[in-house]
Amino acid sequence: MKANKKTLALGLLSCFSAEATTLNGYETSFYGFIKASSMYSSEALATYNNINLSAPTHAPAQTRAQEKVSRMSFQTQQSRAGVTMKKGEDLLARLEFDFIDFAKSSPTTQMVPRVRIASITYKQGNTKYIIGQDWDLFSPVTSFTFDFVGLYFLAGNSGFQRQQAQVIHTAGNWEWGAALGMAGNNPGTIDNDLETGKGPSYSGRVSYALNNGRIGLSGIYSQLKYTSNLTRHEAYGLNFFFEKTWGGTTVKSEAYYGKNLANLGALTIGKGTDSIDAREFGGTFTLQHKLSEKNIIFGGAGVAKADNKTEYAPFAINATNTITAPGIQRNFVSRVGFERKISEDFSWVSEVSRYETNSKLTGRYQLNTVSGFESGFILKF
Numbered sequence: 342m343k344a345n346k347k348t349l350a351l352g353l354l355s356c357f358s359a360e361a362t363t364l365n366g367y368e369t370s371f372y373g374f375i376k377a378s379s380m381y382s383s384e385a386l387a388t389y390n391n392i393n394l395s396a397p398t399h400a401p402a403q404t405r406a407q408e409k410v411s412r413m414s415f416q417t418q419q420s421r422a423g424v425t426m427k428k429g430e431d432l433l434a435r436l437e438f439d440f441i442d443f444a445k446s447s448p449t450t451q452m453v454p455r456v457r458i459a460s461i462t463y464k465q466g467n468t469k470y471i472i473g474q475d476w477d478l479f480s481p482v483t484s485f486t487f488d489f490v491g492l493y494f495l496a497g498n499s500g501f502q503r504q505q506a507q508v509i510h511t512a513g514n515w516e517w518g519a520a521l522g523m524a525g526n527n528p529g530t531i532d533n534d535l536e537t538g539k540g541p542s543y544s545g546r547v548s549y550a551l552n553n554g555r556i557g558l559s560g561i562y563s564q565l566k567y568t569s570n571l572t573r574h575e576a577y578g579l580n581f582f583f584e585k586t587w588g589g590t591t592v593k594s595e596a597y598y599g600k601n602l603a604n605l606g607a608l609t610i611g612k613g614t615d616s617i618d619a620r621e622f623g624g625t626f627t628l629q630h631k632l633s634e635k636n637i638i639f640g641g642a643g644v645a646k647a648d649n650k651t652e653y654a655p656f657a658i659n660a661t662n663t664i665t666a667p668g669i670q671r672n673f674v675s676r677v678g679f680e681r682k683i684s685e686d687f688s689w690v691s692e693v694s695r696y697e698t699n700s701k702l703t704g705r706y707q708l709n710t711v712s713g714f715e716s717g718f719i720l721k722f
Contacts, residue, residue, distance in 0.1 A: 373422035378717020396491035494608035497625035497643030538566030554585025567615035576601035589631035596624035620648035640677035
């Protein structure tokens with residue numbers, strides 16, 4: 342494990358010095374940000390499948406007294422760094438890292454780089470090819486929040502990173518895209534149903550460019566094969582997205598419907614099994630408004646809801662405090678925040694959040710409402 346951490350650290354450092362050591366004539370540019378903040382919550386919040394404040398997504402089911410206690414943390418895990426390498430107008434490579442490990446609550450020197458993007462882009466006229474790990478062709482819109490890693494995932498946001506080959510063609514105001522990729526991810530040590538099932542994901546997207554915005558539809562499909570009972574289950578998602586700027590106001594939104602969508606690596610609540618299909622729907626609406634050159638307000642809301650909640654697995658947590666089944670039937674997240682620009686690249690940001698999560702327990706449902714507050718600084722470079 343220590344060797345892997347050293348390898349990642351050396352790889353990241355080599356990216357930092359790419360401008361001085363570039364071979365083969367590539368022009369490089371380095372970018373990223375440092376986020377340093379403190380967060381408070383009235384009760385426990387969960388970051389995906391871990392009960393901590395590293396990138397909160399929902400209020401977990403409370404099955405122990407410790408979940409009812411308020412808490413506070415200081416965080417720099419969401420800081421990010423990346424490098425682009427460009428040769429001519431047609432060839433581009435990109436590497437991007439952040440430092441978060443959802444299994445670590447409030448680390449310092451225990452943080453490790455996490456690979457977000459490792460992709461190659463080749464342009465040929467009005468067509469570009471993106472190969473490697475990058476943002477999924479499916480569900481391309483993000484949201485406005487200070488929780489850069491949590492976003493509104495599990496609460497209306499759906500698309501995430503994927504290993505795939507994308508083809509995107511532009512014709513006037515129209516953009517058409519298709520992709521063939523991995524139908525999920527497997528961070529384990531051995532192959533599982535994802536690899537032995539041999540079923541890739543198929544994605545498509547069409548969008549229309551507006552004045553300072555875009556509107557479009559996207560979809561993803563695959564088949565899951567389970568060796569436990571030799572069954573196949575369909576998994577898919579359909580997504581509508583919209584983003585536009587009017588003067589100092591920008592809106593980002595999306596809506597989706599899916600079946601077994603979380604099995605495909607999307608960060609949603611619907612994860613099926615070899616005997617149950619999980620159907621769900623959700624959406625987000627967020628906006629940002631510039632009050633002045635130095636003062637910005639932002640906020641929004643997102644919701645994800647199970648379409649067949651009785652068939653979802655109930656909440657479960659193991660002996661190592663990892664959530665093995667979130668049991669989320671409905672998750673509603675709302676936020677409002679304020680950014681004060683101290684300089685062009687340096688800001689103080691504060692955000693108030695409310696998490697309202699209905700979870701399935703054995704024989705009953707439990708609704709938990711938790712308030713959160715985060716405040717800190719971000720330096721962009």
